[in-house]
Amino acid sequence: MDADRTAVRERAEAVLRRLAGESARLREDQWRAIEALVVDRRRVLCVQRTGWGKSAVYFVATALLRDRDSGVDLARPEVAGPTVIVSPLLALMRNQVESAARAGIRARTINSANLDEWDEITAEIRAGAVDVLLISPERLNNPDFRDTVLPQLAATTGLLVVDEAHCVSDWGHDFRPDYRRLRTFLGRLPEGTPVLATTATANARVTADVAEQLGTEPVDPAARRPDVLVLRGSLDRESLRLGVLDLPGPAHRLAWLADHLDELPGSGIVYTLTVAAAAETTEFLRSRGYPVAAYTGQAEDADRRAAEQDLLDNKIKALVATSALGMGFDKPDLGFVVHLGAPPSPIAYYQQVGRAGRAVAHAEVLLLPGVEDAAIWRYFASLAFPPEEQVRTVLAALHTDRPLSTQALEPIVDLRRARLELMLKVLDVDGAVRRVRGGWLATGEPWTYDEARLRRVAAARTAEQQAMREYATTPGCRLRYLRECLDDADAADCGRCDRCADPLFPAVVSDAALTAAQTFLGRPGVQIPPKKLWPTGLDAVGVPLKGRIAPTEQALPGRAVGRLSDLGWGGRLRGLVGPEAVDAPVPDDVVAAVVEVLKAWAHGDDPWPRRPVGVVAVGSRHRPRLVGSLAERIATVGRLPLLGQVTPAEGPGATGPRGNSAQRVRALHGAFTVAGELAEAVGGLDGPVLLVDDLVDSGWTMTLVARELRRAGAPDVLPLALAVAG
Structure with a gap:
């Protein structure tokens, strides 16, 4: 058996070289994950820093499982079905399709931007011509997809990959109810189907929650509950140099960018907290002669694609982006990340800055916090799960013979559409409602309003906001602070940030840039x-x-x-x-x-x-x-x-x-x-x-x-x- 595993590792190394170059070698935990997936058919949770190579694990595993001659499992000589990757953002899907092609892996994606290709892709899957299928978590509950495509897909999946798996947990900084539908998908998988969940941003509580959900009881009572291998590594990022600049107001922050953007290495990302701030920052930097582009969730898909490609090709100095780009972009030589305003948690901040410095010796990471940040955090917090009375009103309205759309529910319950849709998704995951053609219906299943848990989650969010304030003012190492927020047991002083070493950039702006910014704003x-x-x-x-x-x-x-x-x-x-x-x-x-x-x-x-x-x-x-x-x-x-x-x-x-x-x-x-x-x-x-x-x-x-x-x-x-x- 050891000889067989050695042979599998040699083939895995060969696939990795096709993917990442002749000098590439598997990290020990990468091999442990691949071995568990393709040889032992286990469920694996990888909590590893950005740039560690999580995507290499599932692409190598896919290549081995799909290769009839790989010799991975002599008891299963048939070719495994396609790998299904649940991925949160279109930009991330596009990056992954391109990466798969480099390793000779045929990848397709089903999402809202390619509706006209769905039938063709479905036919290719049935014909065995697709190695990897990328879908969004929202697709799992699209009525047509859920009822016609998903059952067959679950029965034939060779490997299930849950990317950005912290979204599964409502303790995570970017909880998405649609991810919770993975429990249903997991329960439908044949026994022995390997599962990989990956994230760079999960503290101990989120890690335990995700691992527990990966071990969801199978539909067949006779089947054993899957055990989950958790591989958690150091979250150090040797290439990142972190700093914070305390500036008086928005005009000073824009002026600082105008003075210093050219001094930042290579090309990068300037994050803002709102769509309006992204638009204003982009317009101002362009007026100062910088080639930049805006990237927000409100932009057309074609415009987002063009902006991504311009940054990849180094045609622009920076993308000015909201969190719509938080998990969805892979540019290994990204030289800097600047935040105009602080995200609401150190965990979200660590994830966004992790886009930088993956294949360069050093990258600059700068936070320019603002007094208005707390007001913006409060607004997004106001979109949390509604009070029980409003939830019960919706459930009562949905006890009907015909489905009601979100728009039809709005006159009945006083909730903004985004908050109403979030509530319906949570109720759907909990089994209280079901999405069907034309809207939503109540299932009649008993449902309990978990007020205690909601209070605990809200308290966790408040604590995260306070931690973000403390990050900006901490007298100690900034990277160590972030790693400790993520429960990294190996957290230590980095020796590079503006607390461990002398600050690289001064918190001063020129009169000319400040005047221009004040006039503009x-x-x-x-x-x-x-x-x-x-x-x-x-x-x-x-x-x-x-x-x-x-x-x-x-x-x-x-x-x-x-x-x-x-x-x-x-x-x-x-x-x-x-x-x-x-x-x-x-x-x-x-x-x-x-x-x-x-x-x-x-x-x-x-x-x-x-x-x-x-x-x-x-x-x-x-x-x-x-x-x-x-x-x-x-x-x-x-x-x-x-x-x-x-x-x-x-x-x-x-x-x-x-x-x-x-x-x-x-x-x-x-x-x-x-x-x-x-x-x-x-x-x-x-x-x-x-x-x-x-x-x-x-x-x-x-x-x-x-x-x-x-x-x-x-x-x-x-x-x-x-x-x-x-």
Whole structure:
């Protein structure tokens, strides 16, 4: 038997050389994992640092299992079925397909971006022409895929690979409910099907949780529970030099990049916490002459592909990215990672910086934290699992003969769509609901709201945020701190970071760069797009609105000073309209910004069709002094009549933020009336009304008030606000 294993290792080394070059040799734990998978048919969890070679393990194992002449298992001379890799991001899939080709492995992917190829790929799988199939975790519960493709795929899978396996655990920093569906897939696998789970970012609790789930009981009660081999290595990254720069504000951070980006080695990634910050940073760096590109989850797939390729080809200095690139990019010679704003946990931070320095002697890793980081963390934390009452409301609604779509559920439960979809996925994994064609149905299975566990997870998230604050201020080694957060028993001082050695980069910026950044961030003005469609399902809650909003009842495109998430105006605006803001008259500097917005609106590239002839305020119960004074100042500066204000009727439903569009419209429908002197004044106008408010969140308040003004006779309505949420 030892001779057989020696022969298998020799063949494994040969495959690795095809994959990584003639000088490549298997690490000892790489061989242990391959041996366990292809010889012993075990389940393996690899917790190893980025760049260690986890992908080499499953590609080598695949080549051996798919090779009829490999001699891996004389008792099973048949060729194993395809390896199925569950991978979280399209970018990661593209990298893996290319890597597989280098080793002579035929890889295909089924995802939302290649729907027209699904039938062809499925036929290739049946014909045995596919060695590796990459799918997203979301695909596991696509009704067609789950019911027609998945059963046969599970029965014929030669090796199952769960990439970025920390996503399986809700203790992990990037928990994804769809990953939990792997338990069902695991249970369907024939006994003896090897399974490999890989991650670079799992502390002891996440490792134990993932290992336990890999050992899920098989469907056949007579089959034994699989044992799991856990291979956990050192998380040291010898090539990384970590540092933190404490700068006063967003303008200083952008100015620092403008001064020092060229000094950073090679090409790299600049991470931001929000889509808006990625767009602003990209635009500013381009204005300073840097070849950079933006990469966010909101970009078109073709644009993301082009940006990835430009970085791979070193055509640009940096990708300015959100966490959409966190797990999904493989460029071994990446020379730097800079964060404008801190991720909410040291574990997430370690994973993102791990993209750098995989095949270069050294790479620079810099964190530029901001005071606004905590507010952004709080926003993302607000998307957590909802209270039990809301969950029970959804379950009750789904006890029906026909499925309900997510859109149809929105008028029933007051949750934003992203949060509602997350809840439904968790309920699906728990067996309480099932996704079918047309939406969701309740299964009727008993379900318990695990409030204690949710509280523990929330507490863990809070602790992670505090740990990230402490990382920025720790007097000790920064890499050691990260490794200890990941429960690395071998954590030690690195000798390279800005705590162990002298800082390489100063926290100073040039006057020219700072002035340019301040000017750039000080530019006010963002567009408020008009609503053109009513939310679906309103008739179910007694609101007689559906389909397109009549053109005669729509607002025109509007303007705001900025977004709450903007690097420039975001902080100033949060101080005026945030949840802890004190109501007060609008400050002079903000009025000046509003005037600049109006000037650009009148004379810019996309001007208003006609100059407004009057001002109307949206009555506010929370900030009446702010909104009232803003309307008065605009009327005075513009020499326009202040026609009055539209205030919602009394009642709790008409005020306050709502979770989703359907709930917001339900609460506001019929709440506004334009009558008396205001109706008379509006009806006699020969031009647009300028409709003034403090904050546009969902956009439905402006939409419904504009509708009432149009119905009262206003020729057009131009919305103007201080801020736009998001």
